[in-house]
Amino acid sequence: MTQSNTLPISVLDLASITQGSSAALSFRHTLDLAQRAEQWGYRRFWLAEHHGMPGIASSATSVLIGHVAGGTSTIRVGSGGIMLPNHAPLVIAEQFGTLESLYPGRIDLGLGRAPGSDQAVSRVLRRGLGAGGEDFPELLAELRAYFQPEAAPVNGIVRAVPGEGLNVPIWLLGSSGFSAELAARLGLPFSFASHFAPDYLMPALELYRSNFKPSAALDKPYAMVGVSVTAADTEQEARRLATSQQQAFLNMIRGRFGQLPPPVDSMDGLWTPYEEAALNRQFGFAIVGDKEQVRARLQGVIESTGADELIVASQIYDHDARLRSYEIIAEVGRELQR
Known part of the structure; x- marks a missing residue:
């Protein structure tokens, strides 16, 4: 992980399916965004594993990562994240070993322990794999072992081909202290989803940094902070665009999962x-505003968290408006200082 005065910024894409649209169009928009993000200087483009959600198309996360990596040239592409308890570690090692073999030096493997779904979907996904994420540390240890050289096959027998001997950077993702403590103990980079759990951000970062043990992967803590940002040329337009994400969350807490709705002029009455x-x-912790407001808020996030990197999620209904939001953030990012 190299350091410079300018803070790296990355993209977290949910491959949102907008109302009246389709997964196919979502994938075209995701690739278009990734190609623009590469041009604008973003460090990484990550995709998140979610299941059974009509508004999110990134369920086959490894497949979509391959699609994005194949359509770009230099930007790192990865998972933000793969929910490891949903899978046999050998399968993930093989998938990401394949991706790293196809796109060497460009693949990240971010891991979480949440189901990325509701309990019903989780039961179907995790059939025979255990009911929860309590065994995450053991699954992680097995996964990491598959990437070791040929001399150390797991259980003396099982090997991941491709995967074995490849350098696929592993990140731990979280919205609580569990993954922060585990990342610190193992000396791995850590990414906190502050757009999910803003109240736990600072305690998790403190836990990670104060307990960090240097490793072959990392000699000092490296913390990425996830931020929800909606940027536009005017504050009024940014606030209008942000109502799509607000409506989606409102529907979620009401138990009504659906596609990403168009923005409204006001949430009053909704x-x-x-x-x-x-x-x-x-x-x-979300940032909504014009360029100057976004710059000030992002600089504040950097100063308050000491983040080594930011990863930005923007759920915006209109694709052109989403592109413009990320373009503004990239412009701001070139001016931000650690």
């Missing part, structure tokens, strides 16, 4: 006072 408070709490 939520109860309790729901409004819940959304304000959830998005308390």
Whole structure:
């Protein structure tokens, strides 16, 4: 992990399916965004594993990573993340060994322990793999062993081909202290989903840094902070665009999962006072505004967290508006300082 005065910024894409659209169009938009992100100087382009959600198309995450890596040239592409308890570690080692063999030096493997789905989908996915993420440390140890050289096959027998001997950087992702502590103990880079759990951001970063043990992978802590950003040429337009994500979250807490809705001029009348408070709490770390406002808020995030890297998620209904948001963030990013 190289250091410079300019803070690296990356993209976290959910491959959102907008109302009246399709997964096929979502994938075209994802690749278009990745190609623009590469041109604009973003460090990484990560995709997240979710299942059974009508508004998110990235369920076959490894396949989509291959699609994006094949359509780009230099940007790192990876998972933000693969939910490891959903899978046999050997399968993930083989998949990411294949990706690294196809696109050497460009693949990241970010791992989480949440299901990326509801309990019903989780039961189907994890049939025979265990009910929860309690065995995540053991699964992680097995996965890492598959990437070791040929001299050390897992259990003396099982080998990941391709995968064995390849350098696929592993990140731990989290929204609580569990993965922060584990990443620190193993000397791995850590990414915190502050757009999911803003209240736990600072305690998790402190836990990670104070307990970090240098390793062959990393000699000092490296923390990436996830931030939800909606940028536009005017504050008014940014606030209007952000209502798509607000409506999606409102539908989620009401148990109504659907495709990403178009923005509205005002959320008044769409939520109860309790729901409004819940959304304000959830998005308390989110950044919405014009270029100057985004610059000020992102600089504040850097200064308050000491982040080594930011990864930005922007759920915006209109594809051109989403591109413009990431373009503004890239412009700002070239001016941000650690």
